[in-house]
Amino acid sequence: MNTSATSPGFVAVVIDPAFGLGLASDERCWTVETDSTAASLAALAKLDAELRPRWVWWGRETTQLLAEELVPLDRCWDVQAVHRLLYGGWRASSAEAWAVVHGLSVDSIPQMGQLGLLDIPVDEGDPEQPVRPDGHLRPEWTSGGWRSTPHRLTQWASLALEAARLQQEQFSDLPDPARAESTARSESAAELLCAEMAATGLPLDVPEALRLIEGAAGPRPTSYADEDAIRAVRDQVVLSHLGAQLSLNLRNPADVKTMLNHAGFDLPDTKAWRLEELRESSPLINAFLRWRKAERIATTYGYRWLDEHVHDGRLRGDWSSSDGAAGRMTASAGLHNLPTVMRPIVRADDGFVFVRADLGQIEPRVLAAVSGDDAFISAAQGDDLYQPVADRLRVSRAIAKLAVLGAMYGATTGESANALAGLKTNFPVAMGMLERAAEAGKRGDDVFTSGGRRIRMWSAPPSDENPGSGPATDPAGGSADRIEQAQSDAASRGRYARNAMIQGAAAEFFKVWAITVRRQIRPFNARIVLCLHDELLVHSPADAAEEVAEIVGNAVNEAAHYWSPDKRVRYLADVSVIHRWSEAK
Template sequence: MSEHLVDRLLASGARRGDAIGLATSRDGRVAISRDQVSADLDPASVAKTIAAIDAELAPRWVMWDQRTAATLVAHGIRLVRSWDLAAADRFVHGGWATSPALIWARLHDLDPNTIPVERGPDLFNQIDPAVESASPIDPDGYLRASWSAGGWEDFDGGAVTWASLALRCARLQRAATDTLPDPPRTLSALRSESSIELLCSELAADGLPLDEARANELIAGYIGPRPTTQQDEFDARAQRDAAVFAAAPGVGQVDLRSPGQVRTLLRRVGIEVPDTRAWRLKELRDRHPIVEALLTWRKAERIESTFGYRWLDENVSGGRLRGVWSGCDGAAGRMTASAGLHNLPAELRDAVRAEPGYVFVRADLGQIEPRVLAVVSGDPKLAEATRDDDLYAPVATALGVPRDVAKVAVLGAMYGQTTGIGAEALRGLNAAYPVAMAYLERADRSAQAANDLRTFGGRLIRLSASSPSPNGTEDRAAVAARGRFGRNAMVQGAAAEFFKVWALTVRARVAPLDARIVLCLHDELLVHTPAEYADKVAAAVDAALQEAAARWAPSSDGRSTTGRSDAGRSTTGHSAVRFVAETSVVTSWADAK
């Protein structure tokens, strides 16, 4: 069956890298479609057939969304590359909301506001099953609501038709890139945004290795032993509260979960604060013992409410912390994860431990956002600064300020912070790095005016939905906040695009070594690898950084500068821009420095 299907695809003119439509059914069947060649595969033949097609044609498998990949992963099938219609739609049109019906409408210039909605039969709406199954398109050109809602699985030949429709949409999405500012770059970004959904499905299925015994031990250290009754929970909470009040005897008790009452408590010991944010309290540690007690209480409270025993019970199974992953957040495009995978407190990281016979290769991109800014803005002077392992050192020299001040200034420029310790140095950045600062300023002004933006790769950052009122009465603070968001989104979005290219390159290079990525955290990768291959995987991760930089933003002559600095630190770059990563081999995530 598999060899015959490959022969048919070759005879139809299929070439390596071509797109092939794919659809998965609830019963484990898989349909594939490419023009005149189609097949409805039974579960027993799926893995062998897909492997044969991958080996001969290395196609880009087209799917409506990540659910197709998740179904295949559950059956032990991991695709190499894909075109994800939902991911591409979110990238080109911005935001999060998408669906097969919306994708179809956008690609066929149909009004999204009149997309048919599935309704049951009633006196005025009689559904003819024969008509529904005969064609997925209604008389007005829209995708039928029943098909979009998954009804295609119940129609004879529906799976093959659904795969064929996916392929048709992918080709239209591909053609639409020609209308965007940089079609080749956008096409490259759409491919990585699609394939990152494959990695997301694998991250969800594999989970993050977690030692449950160690997790219970760490949690108990903050909130006490696991409660057996609700009264136990109340008693433990009361004990934690009492420890705070004991730090200031005689001042009375308040509700520590009320910021206003906490301010009252602090006022009683002579500390006046406008708010009780953690960073503000940390600056007042030396004023009174109650401040440290409050900080300790808050840490325990967060663990109890968000990362306590209930969290373990709901999200950990088989020694793995499991959550739902997505390739974008609907804003600037960063990856997202549920179950606290992106917010795990440092205090609990020692519970993230490699399984026996395995280790973690952990790699963390260094100063990624300012290095990305050097690429996307094309600032030659900032590019020169990236040649240093510590980008902030040459910036500090150029500005004539301490390194810490230079760091605050650079971050302030990207986040729109114009006051505070780095404010004066921030003004110096305009003279030292005028091209990069002008790039940020243009993004800020455009966002303030509620103009949509596109990232380096072409993702739409939607701002027009929050356009100013016609009479110009919009709050100035809201306008300024929109500007800050715009300038940061342009850098953060591009950084997310680069990170995904790197992650996908690592995924491909370490797979032959039986290693798998188990965590993507903004600019950090955690790879679970057999201990015997640790050095090879670490080297592969470093090499992948060089490869990813060349793919993400190739220089005009097609080359990228590469090199290597001190042990465990890889470097590469687009033209004159260098990227660095700190790579280490550890058995516990807490050991990574």
């Protein structure tokens, strides 16, 4: 099927800050010479308005430049992001994407530098050509050589174009090529959004952050000795509950187990949820749990974190539009796991507010949509999905919720597993879809999300291959153990595949929502500053808050229209206008 009549044509672009733009379309290659990055980006924006193409670029090196100046582009094709969609996993270099679309093994990708003694010398051909005789991209080019001359810029752009065309062709192998291609477009725009979030940063109230850190971790240490002393004071609060002068390290779980043993508690591990139940009955455990909270802030979100990741009142980290598992966004620098107690420090600038929104019950709703289970879809038509499920199963809402979540996560024991039988009889289509994914995973077969993302499975390494791997375990490796291990690996792959169908589909929906918001809030000078799996935080001028909030809410319906395989499923967003992140419900 040819969609080129209705969709904009590809134009590939590479940007060299010193020189200008290298461009390639199906008809021609050309350059736009400029004397600065700003001029290059201005020229690009002008071309975008004139040609209205779908921009093709290799990946990060381009999106980073665009994001720094916030160039307002929307339609794009990010070869590295599309590669992750097609191929799965984290690896996403240009050389890798190139190799895969050309059917070359990624293991044969040439590296820069000396030839190893055992390497078979290959014909490297003409260094002026970006593609080697063996078909791989020349490493000297991928590592920056592409920008050394104007001619090379256009060559490099035409290769990006070729890679994109080949990626497009590869979608024809998927069950729904048109849908996968639309995922490729939204994933590409999400990558651009990620680059913008990395450049913009999350506004932080630094004085408040310092107060909070001091409360948990004590004053900023002035020396290593001082740091030790402060730590000792923190530890002493817990250790003082132990009558004897036991020498133990609270940061060593084995020591903690010993400590609890002495106090009369025999526990398999020291996980917080397990200790939580004993909190009331033991001042020691209570003190220890409080210690762990403080220790978390002191070590992960303390002064070092502030110094390393917060500058000019902005918390900045790397953003990736799709992690290696199911395609959720990831972020570093604590952007995705800031403790709730620290959320008050996320504060809008003066004259600005946050428009915050989260999707309600998104995972079961996408399960309804991607499975096409009529009974489940009908449960997903109202504001609450779990109550209708509970009514059908004749159980409480709490049990129904537990069962649905358990079905998506692959729970095997407890209450949720008990209720699973009810789900299977009442929602056979949805449960069957999950079951099939789990079976494929157990076999080691890749599975695909609704939008066409490959979920790559792994298999247990053959145990006689590398006998010495792993920590000093029994070299004999009893075969019963091995079988048990293989079964446990298979079960683990089953849960992984099962969950990836849901987590991945929810991530696809979320990204369509986010990029829709990104595009529509631009005229109001508002920006997305945080994406958290089902939650969006928009930094908006205060006087535009109402309009931005309306856009964010409406964009859910647009995302549903664009993405959802079933239009009857209802998607909900809770939207609020706040000054600090902690004001969210």
